[in-house]
Amino acid sequence: MDNREIFEELTTLARQPAIWFVARNLYGQQASQRPNNSRRLLRVLAETDNDLTAGAIADILAIRPASVTQIIKKLENNAYIQRVKDESDARIVRVRITSEGRKQLQVLDNKQTDFQTELFDIFDDTEREQFGKSLHRLNEHVMSDEYLNNMRSKMDKHLQHHFDHFVDATRIQKLRKNQKSYLKRMQEHQLRSFFDRDDHEKF
Template identity: 50%
Template sequence: MDNTEIFDELTRLVHQPAIWVAARTLYGGQNQKPDNSRRLLRILAETTNHLTAGTIADILDIRPASVTQLIKKLETAKYVERVQDSEDARVVRVKITDDGRQHLEHLDNTRQDFQADIFGIFSEDERQAFGEYLKRLNEHVASETFIKSISDNFKGHERMMFNHMQQAHLKQNERFTKAMQQQREHMAKHGFNRHDNNWFS
């Protein structure tokens, strides 16, 4: 298989409706808001402390008004409940319910089932090799050398569009990295059991 055929197959893959829709649904897309409901359930399931609305706003980096709406939505679904602080009755905390844990488990199973359906055609060794190839490819296309090389091939409007998309992508990555660091710091401060990427998905 030559380079053109590989590129054609890669292009076909990223345009497959099943991949595109599932990726946006499970992981969010560039123009899609993150699933804060899932993120909050994940956080509540993994922390030893029930959280106040203010702490939730800090961790999720959203407005207090949005936190209130989010809590009400999950409370209506019986996935969370509000409880008084054991030491200060004036303080209200949010905790996950058994229904909330079951819902989160269902969401996780849906993601795992989808991933198993996609990659189930590969053996363990093939998945390992495929993952390494994809990682190397991602690192390559994100490198300054490659970006300069491909940018030099564009002319006029195409180059302007590419540069705009590249700058937007870099800013998005910077915001994401900064937000993740802030969230990890908040989580460490408020006594989370573990630090893994599941909290951010």
């Protein structure tokens, strides 16, 4: 299979209506391709042993505090989370995932798992591993500064302007950075809460 055939297979796969429709609904992505922050918030609360403030959530998810407030209200209305007062300072409000919220997250996870299993069931373990590594390598290459700059250099100024607007390399770099720092931010807030708890216990 030559490069042209591989590219045609990739673009055909990306346009498959069944995959696009199901992925859009299961992963909560709209036409704008923005992540489902409601689900991400539930995931954050489920993964930490600490109740988090809205400010901490905004920091972990790298979104605006105003957006966090809207998401909290929506999830609270569905009984997926609850607001609780800080045990040491009643002025501080923290957010906690409820049992209903954990059930909803599990339902979403199960649906995703079923979808992924059906999609990749044609591969054995070795083929799946190699396919995943190849796709990851390709994505890293396509998002690299070297590749983007090389593509851009082959365009005239008019196309370069549209390319910059469409690709928005700054946003891509920011997204990549946010993905890598997500765990670090989670650990920082867990550690901070741990020390806060120690201080409260001393008093």
